[in-house]
Amino acid sequence: MDTLAKLRAGLLAGSTRLDLACGLTEFPAEIFDLADSLEVxxxxxxxxSQLPHDMYRLTRLRVLFCSDNLFTELPACLGQCSSLTMVGFKANRIAQVPGTALPPLLRWLILTDNCIRELPKELGQRPHLQKLMLAGNQLRHLPDSLQHCHRLELIRVAANQLTELPEWLLTLPSLTWLAYAGNPLETEADSALLESTTVIPWKALCLEQPLGEGASGVIHRATWARPGSVDQPVAVKLYKGEMTSDGSPLHEMNACITAGLHPNLIQVEGRIVDHPQGQAGLVMALVEPNFRNLAGLPSLVSCSRDVYAHDTRFSAGVALRIAGAIASVAKHLHRQGITHGDLYGHNILYNDQGDCLLGDFGAASFHAKSDSVESRALQRLEVRAFGVLLGELLERIDSGLTEERRGRLEELQQRCCQPQVMERPGFGEVMQELQDL
Structure with a gap:
């Protein structure tokens, strides 16, 4: 973290990135001294609660984060920032979003956890818009102008007041990752299934070292003292109960339970009761240590696409095994009335043999199990996400793939990603194609 003292002393001259979290009540004028270099x-x-009207002087500024501040309105001055592509104002008090506040090259907008009731029509006039994070607001509808955003790939509108998904939304040619849980429009989770889940008293668990932490909670290794049985090593996820960019962590917990059993899902052993602070949590099977993340999270540059280690390579057998498993688990989830909403390489754990597990249900949403145009369209958004993943795997296959097989896989990948949503194959057809190969 940079310091205000260093900035004022001129020690940060030429910096391309500046991070200041030091109780600022006003925008430091010295930031303008970095106008020729500052990008983030x-x-x-x-x-x-305000930004200076002449922010446009930061001519190289591409990324601006102002989360966890006291803004009540998205500053109009941002609309004059000619290079600005990413704007993040999570967890403020924003109720107003003027159309004039949207920069012309806007690609990624984060307004999670605010008080927004309505968005301006100008949002649909930003042709580069690719990622839109709006969870935890008070939206009752989305502006129809968004139907013109043909590059829009990811939308998070969980925990709002939407009573329906507009028809045009499910026809967007690039839409791939959608989260809408916690709105009045959403189908309810199976309450009987939730209530029938095994309950595990907090006192039966002995927490050990943390295994990881995400936006929705912390995962620990633990020992479960099972009555009448030997102690069992498990993983315990304790949910934070705060709004994340995807939606409500407690909704994520319900989706994990409702997902049920599948060899490519981490098995849920039960839900925790009697936590001393009332914290919600799940007990899950412990994943073997030889499993690792398939990819890294998207970067500021890649926006909506995962980042892979430069040396990541697969044999054709391993890549096809991963692809087949993910298609299978996605089909299973759709049968349960769940769209994962975040089908990405960074949410897949795998080992050298190609065994894999799909995790992180933070963006999962429920839909009707009955067949309808809407349910089929929602499922085919996820097919596009699979198509993106299949393309990433194909780029990294280094052996065992004939030219003929590669051609068939590339054709399948293109069908999964084609712009006509309803013309994409379902996961049943995808699985059959992969099995034939």
Missing amino acids: LNLSGNTL
Whole structure:
């Protein structure tokens, strides 16, 4: 973290990135001294409520983070920032989003956890828009102008007041990752299934070292003292109960339970009761240590696409095994009335043999199990996500793939990603194609 003292002393001259979280109540004028170099500005975690009207002087600024501040309106001055592509104002008090506040090259907008009731029509006039994070607001509808955003790939509108998904939304040619849980429009989870889940008293668990932490909670290795049985090593996920960019962590917990059993899902052993602070949590099977993430999270540059280690390579057998398993588990989830909403390489654990597990249900949403145009369209958005994943695997196959087989896989990948949503194959057909190969 940079310091205000260093900035004022001129020690940060030429910096391309500046991070300041030091109780700022006003925008430091010295930031303009970096106008010729500054590309990423992070002012999150302060008490700012305004930005200077001449922000346009930061001519190289591409990324601005102002989360966890006191803004009540998205600053109109941002609309004049000619290079700005990413804007993040999570967890403020924003109720107004003027159309004039949207920069012309806007690609990624984060307004999670605010008080927004309505979005301006100008949002649909930003042709580069690719990623839109709106969970935890008070939206009752989305502007119809968004139907013109043909590059839009990811939308998070969970925990709002939407009573329906507009028809045009499910026809967007590039839409791939959609989360809408916690709105009045959503089908309810199976309450009987939730209530029948095994309950595990907190006192029966002995927490050990943390295994990881995400936006929705912390995962620990633990020992479960099972009555009448030997102690069992497990993983315990304790949910934070706060709004994330995907939606409500408690909704994620319900989706994990409702997903049921599948060899490519991490098995849920039960839900935790009697936590001393009332914290919600799940007990899950412990994943073997030889499993690792298939990919890394998207970067500021890649926006909606995962980042893979430069040396990641697969044999054709391993890549096809991963692809087949993910198609199978996606088909299983759709039968349960669940769209995963975040089908990405970074949410897949795999080992050298190609065994894999799909995790992270933070963006999962429920839909009717009965066949309808809407349910089929929702499922085919996920088919596009699979198509993106299949393309990433194909790029990294280094052996065992004939030219003929590669051609068939590339054709399948293109069908999964084609712009006409309803003309994409379902996962049953995808699985059959992969089995034939």
